[in-house]
Amino acid sequence: MSTSAPERISAIDAARARRETPGCAEVVHLNNAGAALMPAPVLDRVVSHLRLEARIGGYEAAAREAAAIEAVYSSAARMLGCDPGEIALVDSATRAWMTAFYAIPFRPGDRILTSSAEYASNFIAYLQLAQRYDLSVEVVPNDESGQLSVLALRELIDDRVRLISLTHIPTNGGLVNPAAEVGQVAREAGVLYLLDACQSAGQLPLDVEAIGCDLLSITGRKYLRGPRGTGLLYVRREVLDDLSPPMLDLHSATWVARDRYEVRPDARRFETWESNIAAGLGLGAALDYAMGWGLAAIRDRVYQLGEDLRERLSDLPGIRVHDIGRERCGIVTFTAAGMPPLQVKELLAGHGVNVSVTRTPSTRLDMEARGLEELVRASVHYYNADADLDLLCRILRDRNR
Numbered sequence: 001m002s003t004s005a006p007e008r009i010s011a012i013d014a015a016r017a018r019r020e021t022p023g024c025a026e027v028v029h030l031n032n033a034g035a036a037l038m039p040a041p042v043l044d045r046v047v048s049h050l051r052l053e054a055r056i057g058g059y060e061a062a063a064r065e066a067a068a069i070e071a072v073y074s075s076a077a078r079m080l081g082c083d084p085g086e087i088a089l090v091d092s093a094t095r096a097w098m099t100a101f102y103a104i105p106f107r108p109g110d111r112i113l114t115s116s117a118e119y120a121s122n123f124i125a126y127l128q129l130a131q132r133y134d135l136s137v138e139v140v141p142n143d144e145s146g147q148l149s150v151l152a153l154r155e156l157i158d159d160r161v162r163l164i165s166l167t168h169i170p171t172n173g174g175l176v177n178p179a180a181e182v183g184q185v186a187r188e189a190g191v192l193y194l195l196d197a198c199q200s201a202g203q204l205p206l207d208v209e210a211i212g213c214d215l216l217s218i219t220g221r222k223y224l225r226g227p228r229g230t231g232l233l234y235v236r237r238e239v240l241d242d243l244s245p246p247m248l249d250l251h252s253a254t255w256v257a258r259d260r261y262e263v264r265p266d267a268r269r270f271e272t273w274e275s276n277i278a279a280g281l282g283l284g285a286a287l288d289y290a291m292g293w294g295l296a297a298i299r300d301r302v303y304q305l306g307e308d309l310r311e312r313l314s315d316l317p318g319i320r321v322h323d324i325g326r327e328r329c330g331i332v333t334f335t336a337a338g339m340p341p342l343q344v345k346e347l348l349a350g351h352g353v354n355v356s357v358t359r360t361p362s363t364r365l366d367m368e369a370r371g372l373e374e375l376v377r378a379s380v381h382y383y384n385a386d387a388d389l390d391l392l393c394r395i396l397r398d399r400n401r
């Protein structure tokens with residue numbers, strides 16, 4: 001039996017977090033791994049910039065807010081422990097990941113080492129370049145807990161390994177992969193390391209030095225609570241010139257003579273000129289807002305709520321939790337006997353409770369290995385209340401009445 005959450009869970013003032021989240025008055029939101037509810041300061045930042053654009057013009061608004069736009073890079077750098085020149089602001093985690101991945105100068109015979117938790121988009125890109133460059137894509141086995149086996153990774157290293165590419169927190173399964181231990185292997189071997197931190201950003205502290213990654217991709221809308229259509233890429237300064245951006249424009253490069261261009265010296269060579277400035281400023285507000293709570297405090301509460309939910313669900317008849325890994329996050333996946341995941345989602349939606357359904361094509365290797373096809377995914381955030389979990393569990397318990 002769970003005791004009441006607030007006194008047991010971290011330093012976060014959940015009541016304040018809820019007051020600052022307009023959506024908490026409307027829905028019970030347990031789809032934070034899909035898109036979390038924006039807090040008021042994020043929403044206000046986006047809307048106020050759109051209003052400014054409408055009033056004085058888009059270019060003029062950007063000029064007036066130039067310092068604030070620069071500050072978004074500084075906020076991202078502060079959160080990740082890097083330099084602002086190592087940040088590119090883009091429109092999604094996929095865009096960030098892809099521009100980095102397709103910039104790697106692969107040679108025939110190169111090996112890519114990856115995880116069984118890999119996100120579909122990443123794996124599709126491996127397959128495409130594997131065909132194009134005759135690469136070998138190899139999946140590092142998991143250990144008995146379900147996380148990537150660092151031991152097995154170490155044994156796979158040789159001088160043909162060009163890239164270690166890992167999903168930190170997969171879209172399903174609750175798992176947190178050992179990103180920093182992998183970073184140690186990558187550094188010792190001198191191998192490029194790309195981390196998909198899409199689900200971890202905003203959920204736990206991410207320090208690129210501690211992790212040891214060279215490239216890291218993040219989305220704005222998930223645990224960071226930013227607006228949709230935002231993402232960012234971190235590129236370690238030392239690897240910047242080894243990469244060739246797959247696309248260049250007049251922002252990422254300058255046309256300096258009829259037959260010559262010069263690429264920007266910083267990570268913004270991975271951006272394009274046009275961007276949604278309002279959304280970018282909203283992302284900055286989300287980064288600042290998350291750091292205001294503290295990423296360690298956020299992690300503690302999210303992990304605790306996740307554990308509470310797993311325990312409660314496991315106590316319900318016919319409910320089976322399917323999470324794996326040693327370290328488990330706020331993403332909780334389960335099935336309900338006699339009710340397909342989509343029907344569970346619709347039942348919950350009828351009571352104002354948002355969850356999502358995760359299917360094989362999103363994380364095929366993992367789902368197939370575990371003999372799963374579809375799971376309900378309830379992903380908690382620090383602003384979720386104990387009452388949210390109560391309601392979810394009550395609906396599930398009474399589902400056949």
Ligand SMILES: *Cc1c(COP(=O)(O)O)cnc(C)c1O
Nearest residue numbers: 092093094119170171198199219
């Ligand atoms: C959601 C997700 C992505 C894609 O993020 P977008 O912002 O939608 O591009 C990438 N990797 C993982 C692990 C994800 O969960």
